[in-house]
Amino acid sequence: MSLSTLISAQALHALLQSPSPVVVCDCSFDLADTGAGERAHAAAHVPGARYVHLDRDLSGAKTGGNGRHPLPRREDFADLMARLGISDATQVVCYDTAGGAMAARLWWLLRWAGHEAVAVLDGGLAAWREAGYPLEAGQPAATAPGAFTLRPPLVATATYEDVRANLDTRARLVVDARAPDRFRGQNETLDAVGGHIPGAANRFLRDNLQPDGRFKPAAQLRAEFEAVLGGTPADRVISQCGSGVTACHNLLAMEVAGLTGAVLYPGSWSEWSSRPGSPIATGDA
Numbered sequence: 001m002s003l004s005t006l007i008s009a010q011a012l013h014a015l016l017q018s019p020s021p022v023v024v025c026d027c028s029f030d031l032a033d034t035g036a037g038e039r040a041h042a043a044a045h046v047p048g049a050r051y052v053h054l055d056r057d058l059s060g061a062k063t064g065g066n067g068r069h070p071l072p073r074r075e076d077f078a079d080l081m082a083r084l085g086i087s088d089a090t091q092v093v094c095y096d097t098a099g100g101a102m103a104a105r106l107w108w109l110l111r112w113a114g115h116e117a118v119a120v121l122d123g124g125l126a127a128w129r130e131a132g133y134p135l136e137a138g139q140p141a142a143t144a145p146g147a148f149t150l151r152p153p154l155v156a157t158a159t160y161e162d163v164r165a166n167l168d169t170r171a172r173l174v175v176d177a178r179a180p181d182r183f184r185g186q187n188e189t190l191d192a193v194g195g196h197i198p199g200a201a202n203r204f205l206r207d208n209l210q211p212d213g214r215f216k217p218a219a220q221l222r223a224e225f226e227a228v229l230g231g232t233p234a235d236r237v238i239s240q241c242g243s244g245v246t247a248c249h250n251l252l253a254m255e256v257a258g259l260t261g262a263v264l265y266p267g268s269w270s271e272w273s274s275r276p277g278s279p280i281a282t283g284d285a
Contacts, residue, residue, distance in 0.1 A: 002091055002117035005256050006215060009131040012093055012121055016047070023086050023146075024049040025094045027058070027102040028125070031190065040097065046121075046128055047136040049095075050084045054245065058105050067271035068190070068243035069105075071112075071157075078113055078150045087146035088115070095121035095128070099213050101205060104248035108264065114151025120252060123214040155251070156263040158238045160275060163265055166238070167198060167279060173232040174200040175262075177241035177250045178269065185282035190242055193273040195280040197240070202284075203228045205246045208253040215256060222257035235261025240268040 007015070015022050026049040028037035034055055041051040052058060057080055060072040072080075086092060092110060094103040103120045110118040121127065129135070158172075166172050174197050181187045183202040188194030196202070207224065210216055216224075229237065234254060241247035244266040254262055272278050 003093075003119035004111075004116050005119060005252065006122040007093055007119040008122055009127040009133065012046070012128070013131070013133050015091065015093070020091060021087065021089060022091045022093060023084055025084065025092060025103075025106055026051045026096070026125075027054070027094050027106050028096040028098070029054040029102045037096075037102075042139070043137055044125075044135040045137075046095065046125070047134060048140050049136075050140060052080075052084075052094075052106060054102055054105065058109060065271065065274055067267035067274075069245050069266075069270075071109075071244070071266045074113060074150055077109055078148050081110070081113070081115075082146045082148040085143035085146045086115075086148050088149050088151075090117065090146060092118040093121055094118065095124045097125050099206065099209050099249075100124060100215070100252065101246045101249050104252045105245045107252055108155060108248040111154040112157075113148075114153055115148075116154060123212065126213055158263050158265045160265075160267055160271055163197060163238060163240075163272070164278070170199060172236045172238050173229060174238045174240060174265070175228060175250060176200045176202050176269070177205040177239065177247045178202070179204055179206075182242070184284060185280075191270050191273050193280065195273070195282045196269070197272055198279050198281040200240070200281075201228050201230075203250055205241070205249040205253075208249060215253060218257050221253050222259060225254055225257055225259055229259075233261075234259035237262035238265050239263065240265040240272075242268055243270040244268045 030036040096102040185194035239247040
């Protein structure tokens with residue numbers, strides 16, 4: 001039976017000892033130092049893990065108006081997954097060193113490609129270390145390409161035009177995963193303009209985690225998200241953040257909580273704030 005949300009370090013260790021096909025991907029990344037994750041991977045990673053780079057592997061070409069981390073072409077993404085040795089029946093496990101903030105992007109992209117068997121390592125590399133399991137340095141041995149087939153997406157997206165139209169209809173609730181200060185328009189260091197999409201609610205991705213970096217229990221996540229949603233059904237939610245990356249963390253947390261059907265706005269604030277005439281709100285409302 002495939003895993004499609006979270007996996008513990010203990011379960012991953014057992015899976016790696018089994019004959020089941022599994023590929024582990026290290027998604028560690030630092031927005032302030034884009035080479036840091038790759039260097040850290042070379043120094044120590046879960047044995048056999050392949051490194052995937054947010055900018056190079058998990059994003060597409062930027063046009064200046066489609067955000068800082070636009071989605072890759074589905075065909076390009078499928079080619080990458082095949083090169084990593086992933087086939088249609090492969091269980092993929094992704095992790096990072098940031099509470100799943102980057103790993104959730106790969107989790108979402110695989111679902112976007114129609115691949116359900118993908119889980120995020122709960123607690124990331126720190127949980128693996130804490131359990132006392134071995135680490136590996138350098139690059140893993142070359143592997144045979146997988147047979148990865150694009151299938152109908154298991155997730156959906158909203159466009160800039162969808163979100164703009166929603167300002168009038170308010171048929172959906174936009175939920176912003178950025179830190180509260182950035183949501184209010186304060187301390188903006190990544191995008192040229194601070195603030196948020198009018199009418200959006202704020203659910204900081206870090207609020208999905210316990211102090212040890214693992215996700216909160218499903219029932220707690222459900223209660224907290226329902227408080228944010230205020231009666232809006234999950235399938236009427238648009239998840240966004242700065243550039244469509246950490247918004248996937250909220251989507252993963254909602255999936256763990258049994259709140260399914262929310263969609264991703266890939267361009268997020270970096271696209272919204274770059275488009276001339278986009279309405280912008282500041283403060284808590």
